Amino acid sequence: MEPLGLYVHIPFCRRKCFYCDFVSYPGKEALADGYIEAVIKEAVLNKEYLEKRSVDTLFIGGGTPSLLSPKQFLRLVSGLGAACRFDLNEATAEANPETLDEEKIDAYARAGISRLSIGLQSHDDGILRRIGRAHAFRDFAKAYETAAKRFSNINVDVIFGLPGQSSESFVSTLEAVLNFSPQHISAYSLKLEPGTALAEGYEGASEETDRRMYHAAARILSERGYRHYETSNFARPGFECAHNLKYWTGAEYVGLGAAAHSYITDGVHKRRANTRSLEGYIAAVNRGEKPVAEETVLSETDILTEYIMLRLRLKSGIDFAGFEKRFGFSFADRFAEQIETAKKAGLIERDEHGIYPTLSGFDLQNALICEFVNAI
Structure with missing residues (x-):
């Protein structure tokens, strides 16, 4: 059987970015120790998948995984390693620049993390303030330079279509990122999600401006040796994100944590989603229950539709x-x-x-x- 991917959701953050609609909970870091133990217990509850099949990719996302202390992070990964059959080819951890330091980077390396994904979004400090980011460009530069001493596979996230951002300033962001020579760059078009703070007072960039920025990213990154392998993702050869490729190619993965999603086959093809409630998640797992809020069995038509949709995201x-x-x-x-x-x-x-x-x-x-x- 093919190896599984494993996604772990860390729903803690210091504050909600103005554009963010991901499941995250500012100010609840006091629950982190109990949450980590619950995630490890959920892995055990999924032993029919995680003990029988090897796991070759791990992705720890959020939220802000880099809010966890080194001790918490090491406990999380070691606990998962005891509950799963790890045979990892790639292990990614997401990080925000203002929460990443040498001690945490050392802990990630000791835990077996092989790939970091750092959320910059823009090099312009004014734009960062407008979108509610807690870091400045100098924080990113310091975090990247520290990380690059231990990691040779780093992704940087940037967003285009931001308030106050021109085509020229976005190109400047790309050039600023390229000065660090990361192995992977994700360039996302801003999506104004209902209910987010940014959606209330910003109409978004025009379609023409948005596409001009996107085409600039495709041109500039291609000229600098990056392969445009997925709609929003660019990588130097051999540094494509193996875990995310599982999503886009219909491979199986298990998601652990509040709001995590899974795609598994157990006689039938199933997609399932965990409860979004942080406290509800911890309580359910501690009762010995899988914290699944929704499960969908896919028909053959569903599978065909998803196959086409996902594959057409790939070059x-x-x-x-x-x-x-x-x-x-x-x-x-x-x-x-x-x-x-x-x-x-x-x-x-x-x-x-x-x-x-x-x-x-x-x-x-x-x-x-x-x-x-x-x-x-």
Whole structure:
């Protein structure tokens, strides 16, 4: 059986960024010790997956995982290692610059973390204040330089379309990041989510400005040796995020922690989501119950739809041979009309092996996906 991915959600943060709609709880760090023990117990509750199958990727996300003390972080990873069959090829921890220091970086290395993901978002301190970030660019520079002494696989997150950000200032952010030569860069278009502080007073960048920034990222990063392997992700060859590729290729993974999601097959294909409540999560696990709030069994149509949606996020696209092996029929024959339409529109390229989204296809991703999904 193929190895699993393991995602662990750390829902603590010092304060909520103005654009953030992830499940995170400012000011509840006092619950961290109990939460860590609950996550380890949840791993044991999932022993039918985590003991029987090896785990080759680990991703500790949040929230702000770097809020955990070195002792807490080491307890988390060692406890998970005792409950799971770790055979890790990649282990990622997310971090915010203002909470990352030499002691924590040392703890991450000792815990077996092999990849750091640092959330910069912008090099402009004024923009950082407008979006509620707690760090300045100098904090990022210090954290990155310290981390680079121990880690040779670092991702930096940036966002475009931010308030007060011009195309020129976004390019300046990219250039500032490139001065550090990270192995991976994630460049995300700002999504204004309902209920967030930023959505209440900011209409967002124009579509033209947003796309200009995106195209600048694709051009500049390509020129500097980064491969645009997924809609928002750029990597030097060999440094693509193995864990996130599991999501986009339909591989199985288990999620632990409040609001964590899993995709597993146990006779049937299932997606499940844990409760979002921090206290409810801890209480359920301590009662010996799996903290699952929702579970969906996928039909074959659901699986096909997800396959197309997720693969069209990847530059590698849809491989005809792999598709036929999975579903038992030819993608090229079934979707011949849609392939021709998308190709004429410049949204994909095609050869005898498969179809591959173009930059225009990434621009118009929803339209591209709908072209195929609506034909199912």
